[in-house]
């Protein structure tokens with residue numbers, strides 16, 4: 403037993419809901435959806451935190467326009483900095499955004515450490531930007547965070563859905579709550595993914611268009627909130643009953 407693990411429950415106890423934005427597949431928009439979801443929820447008056455647990459390719463700080471001034475304070479743990487009024491924690495504070503070649507055991511250690519040291523205080527929502535795949539990180543998070551709920555992201559591709567399905571089956575088998583599936587980067591209307599999700603008896607939360615103007619809003623939260631992509635996310639928030 404790792405003594406740090408016993409602290410994790412205490413660190414997370416004043417968080418109302420912990421939402422993991424995940425996928426079996428890389429590059430489908432997890433980080434973008436996690437960040438914009440946090441921005442939207444903050445805009446609705448909720449207390450929100452983001453934990454970027456993608457240790458190889460952390461990117462929430464890029465999407466939210468993080469600058470290095472916000473290094474977290476230490477006080478019996480680490481107090482997350484606030485970016486756009488969102489409490490933020492990521493490996494980048496410690497890796498200095500350099501490539502981080504971690505192996506399996508290192509990964510578990512870092513995740514335990516981040517969860518054990520971060521003093522979130524009270525939050526309505528903690529959004530976790532998950533790494534791609536169904537590796538050690540995903541399994542560690544499920545094991546360490548008892549009450550996480552998953553939003554799973556796919557693209558309209560059969561290839562992506564092949565990998566996403568595996569994550570959905572694992573989560574179902576482990577009886578982890580799945581709030582539903584978001585179909586991201588949609589270019590053409592089709593019911594293919596929607597039907598597959600419904601056939602699995604899961605909630606299809608809605609689709610987000612492939613937004614060709616999105617790139618210029620990356621790093622600029624105010625601009626990001628006005629994109630077509632975020633407009634679609636608003637409908638998804640209604641389906642999630644996250645609206646105040």
Ligand SMILES: Nc1ncnc2c1ncn2[C@@H]1O[C@H](COP(=O)(O)OP(=O)(O)OP(=O)(O)O)[C@@H](O)[C@H]1O
Pocket residue numbers: 425427428429430431432433434435456459461532533534586587588610611612613614616617620631
């Ligand atoms: N709906 C969209 N319209 C246009 N571009 C998008 C959309 N969703 C995501 N992107 C872009 O696609 C790229 C991948 O998105 P993102 O980094 O969020 O994916 P990810 O699933 O977190 O990737 P990784 O698995 O590497 O963590 C980014 O450049 C992002 O800005």
Ligand SMILES: [Mg+2]
Pocket residue numbers: 432433434456459461531532
């Ligand atoms: Mg990502």
